Amino acid sequence: MKSWILVAACGALIWVCGCGSQSGDSAGGGLSIVVIPKGTTHEFWKSIHAGAVKAQQELEAAGQRVEIIWKGPLKEDDRDEQIKVVENFIARGVDGMVLAPLDDKALVRPVETAGNADIPVVIIDSGLESDQYASFVATDNYIGGRMGGEHLGRLLGGKGNVLMLRYAVGSASTTKRENGFLDELKENFPGIKVLSSDQYAGATRDLAYTASQNLLSRYGNEVNGVFCPNESVTVSMTKALRDIGKAGGKVKVIGFDTSVQSLRDLKSGDVQGLVVQNPVKMAYLGVMTLVDHLGGKPVAKRIDTGVALVTRDNMAQPDMQALLDPPLEKYLGSGN
Amino acid sequence: MKLAQFGSGDFLKAIRPFVGLFVVLLLFMMDAELRSVFFKGGNFKTILTQTVIVATGAMGMTMVIVSGGIDLSAGSVVALCSVVTARLIEQGHGLAAVLTLTVLIGGLVGLANGGIITAFRMMPFIVTLGMMGIARGISKWLANNQTVNPDEPLESVNRLMDNSQSPLTFFPLPDGVWLVLGLAVVMTVVLRATVFGRYVFAIGSNEDTARLCGIRVSSNKIAIYVLAGVFFGLAGVMQFSRLTQGDPSVAIGLELQIIAAVVIGGASLSGGAGSIPGSVIGAFMMACLANGSGIKDWPNYMQEIIIGVVIILAVGMDKVEPILQRFFRRRT
Numbered sequence: 246m247k248s249w250i251l252v253a254a255c256g257a258l259i260w261v262c263g264c265g266s267q268s269g270d271s272a273g274g275g276l277s278i279v280v281i282p283k284g285t286t287h288e289f290w291k292s293i294h295a296g297a298v299k300a301q302q303e304l305e306a307a308g309q310r311v312e313i314i315w316k317g318p319l320k321e322d323d324r325d326e327q328i329k330v331v332e333n334f335i336a337r338g339v340d341g342m343v344l345a346p347l348d349d350k351a352l353v354r355p356v357e358t359a360g361n362a363d364i365p366v367v368i369i370d371s372g373l374e375s376d377q378y379a380s381f382v383a384t385d386n387y388i389g390g391r392m393g394g395e396h397l398g399r400l401l402g403g404k405g406n407v408l409m410l411r412y413a414v415g416s417a418s419t420t421k422r423e424n425g426f427l428d429e430l431k432e433n434f435p436g437i438k439v440l441s442s443d444q445y446a447g448a449t450r451d452l453a454y455t456a457s458q459n460l461l462s463r464y465g466n467e468v469n470g471v472f473c474p475n476e477s478v479t480v481s482m483t484k485a486l487r488d489i490g491k492a493g494g495k496v497k498v499i500g501f502d503t504s505v506q507s508l509r510d511l512k513s514g515d516v517q518g519l520v521v522q523n524p525v526k527m528a529y530l531g532v533m534t535l536v537d538h539l540g541g542k543p544v545a546k547r548i549d550t551g552v553a554l555v556t557r558d559n560m561a562q563p564d565m566q567a568l569l570d571p572p573l574e575k576y577l578g579s580g581n
Numbered sequence: 582m583k584l585a586q587f588g589s590g591d592f593l594k595a596i597r598p599f600v601g602l603f604v605v606l607l608l609f610m611m612d613a614e615l616r617s618v619f620f621k622g623g624n625f626k627t628i629l630t631q632t633v634i635v636a637t638g639a640m641g642m643t644m645v646i647v648s649g650g651i652d653l654s655a656g657s658v659v660a661l662c663s664v665v666t667a668r669l670i671e672q673g674h675g676l677a678a679v680l681t682l683t684v685l686i687g688g689l690v691g692l693a694n695g696g697i698i699t700a701f702r703m704m705p706f707i708v709t710l711g712m713m714g715i716a717r718g719i720s721k722w723l724a725n726n727q728t729v730n731p732d733e734p735l736e737s738v739n740r741l742m743d744n745s746q747s748p749l750t751f752f753p754l755p756d757g758v759w760l761v762l763g764l765a766v767v768m769t770v771v772l773r774a775t776v777f778g779r780y781v782f783a784i785g786s787n788e789d790t791a792r793l794c795g796i797r798v799s800s801n802k803i804a805i806y807v808l809a810g811v812f813f814g815l816a817g818v819m820q821f822s823r824l825t826q827g828d829p830s831v832a833i834g835l836e837l838q839i840i841a842a843v844v845i846g847g848a849s850l851s852g853g854a855g856s857i858p859g860s861v862i863g864a865f866m867m868a869c870l871a872n873g874s875g876i877k878d879w880p881n882y883m884q885e886i887i888i889g890v891v892i893i894l895a896v897g898m899d900k901v902e903p904i905l906q907r908f909f910r911r912r913t
Contacts, residue, residue, distance in 0.1 A: 336624035
């Protein structure tokens with residue numbers, strides 16, 4: 246078998262390179278930090294990217310050289326793909342990692358692997374069932390959910406039927422929002438009936454649109470209010486409501502997070518309120534916390550980055566504008 | 582004389598995946614940034630671990646494709662079996678029982694595939710396309726539409742794909758890697774040197790001729806799909822070990838990666854050609870490309886484009902080879 250010669254040649258090649266490269270330790274004084282989102286197409290993650298770049302720019306202005314590597318899973322919302330990204334960066338030997346875990350359990354082992362390779366990890370956005378990380382920088386999603394529930398409850402005057410379309414199985418951040426919403430209604434608005442709260446939308450807008458249509462074809466005639474736990478569900482549910490002529494306030498919609506489309510819907514009155522996080526601040530603090538940790542400073546194990554409720558009336562205020570329209574171009578360039 | 586031998590189609594086909602891997606490694610070596618990071622022991626362990634699931638599936642798929650069939654249900658069966666593994670661990674079974682029962686479920690799906698294909702003379706593409714949906718649906722049903730996380734983890738299963746303890750050195754390799762290497766050797770022998778293996782090639786080359794030669798095509802075909810299902814079941818156990826949870830939505834599109842690995846490995850979708858080492862190398866090569874693109878900071882879309890190009894190139898070799906052969910023949 247001549248093929249064995251080639252196998253041997255490949256082996257030899259690996260061997261030679263493996264031996265020759267031990268000394269080749271790069272990094273000229275600067276820190277290399279990888280920021281790993283859950284996906285790259287949602288606008289939320291672009292704000293996260295911008296926040297990381299903002300931190301980098303400020304650190305560089307202060308004389309600290311930092312390289313930010315931005316790398317999401319190849320397939321959006323695929324746990325296995327995100328594990329691969331984490332593993333590949335461990336093998337590559339970055340100085341630190343900022344990770345938004347796709348699953349609170351599946352990513353536990355990769356984060357421990359990073360710990361064993363002396364790579365500290367700061368968790369952002371979604372929780373992880375482990376304590377092997379340096380810090381957890383995120384919105385208090387439960388409070389965000391309660392805020393959405395309170396607003397919807399007041400809009401409906403404490404009575405009526407509501408729907409909640411869950412986001413995706415195993416996503417800790419959205420599950421907390423959903424729980425917060427349900428708890429708020431149960432405790433403070435007992436007159437409101439939840440028609441359905443056990444359906445999942447799925448990872449993409451397309452799936453969320455289908456799930457919304459299915460839900461509305463069943464409950465479309467009796468529903469008075471809807472809670473959507475993330476951006477893709479908000480946009481898709483609003484679209485599905487428009488299709489059946491229930492948009493524009495006939496059915497009150499409270500969404501979560503912002504995108505170009507959901508802000509347009511808020512302005513036109515199809516959406517009555519959006520609970521917004523501060524992704525720029527989240528990533529910014531994530532990177533800053535990691536750099537502090539790498540520099541030997543003590544960091545808090547839990548850092549809250551806050552939520553706000555945006556309505557048609559307050560969306561023009563400057564503090565809301567900064568949240569709604571983060572200057573992405575300033576950090577990411579026009580290409581993004 | 583020697584040149585004529587080099588030009589023979591069989592030889593070129595057999596070495597194609599190795600040449601491909603060789604070229605990829607050579608290209609990686611020429612790049613200073615990749616050289617310093619890619620060729621490290623820890624990184625190779627990472628790549629090998631990432632290859633395990635696709636390689637396990639590819640071994641089953643190789644037999645199916647060599648026999649002239651296709652199995653599109655592979656990804657769904659992997660998801661189903663990862664959920665089955667989780668449920669079995671929840672019920673407190675040990676390693677042997679979990680492995681056996683999960684693999685059995687995979688084989689059962691294969692039995693359904695093979696049975697329907699032979700009994701009703703249906704296209705494997707259609708039957709397994711249907712099974713893809715059925716198995717995915719059953720796995721979501723079995724998992725109650727969420728991930729299944731056993732309260733008391735079974736260490737021996739979790740360890741199959743665990744490289745968390747020594748991420749920076751090549752050894753020790755996770756158990757799963759050794760298992761795949763061992764199975765690759767066994768399956769190579771089965772496919773090349775046993776009667777069953779030769780039947781697989783005979784059926785794939787020309788089913789009617791095989792039948793006329795006295796080969797019991799139907800029962801052999803069923804056996805092929807069952808065996809493939811067994812491998813997908815094993816890949817499901819590996820998938821569970823990787824996520825440490827049963828995930829009904831995992832491995833979407835995995836069948837396409839597996840088929841790509843088999844095709845890069847020199848198999849022909851019209852049957853009669855293919856090899857186990859080739860398919861395993863194909864899987865390894867795809868993992869190398871993904872890993873290398875990560876190190877180079879290529880954006881994800883570049884990585885997708887590159888892997889797409891590699892698949893077409895690998896199959897395009899089929900068309901280049903006759904030209905090469907003619908060239909060599911003229912020389913001798």
